[in-house]
Amino acid sequence: MSLDLIERDAQLAQLRACASQAEEGAGRVALVAGEAGIGKTSLVRELVRSCPGFTVWWGACDALQTP
Structure with a gap:
């Protein structure tokens, strides 16, 4: 596990x-949300690294563009 993921085991x-x-056939979507700088990207990168063979779609939202 990366040092960037301290206290992110859960x-x-x-x-x-x-x-x-x-992987067992159940459709799943996971949303990772939170304030800037809390490690969302590092968390998802670690997941992707540990789950080879999965298709991963990334998205982002600019808070300045939300109503």
Whole structure:
């Protein structure tokens, strides 16, 4: 695990559980949201690194563009 993911074991475990269920045929979508700088990107990168063979779609929202 990357040093960037200190104290993110629970969140990573939840995402890996979703990935495991998806691998078994259950459709899954995971939304990772939060304030800037809390490690969302690092968390998802670690998930992607640990789950080769998955298709991953990335999205982003600019807070200045929301109503």
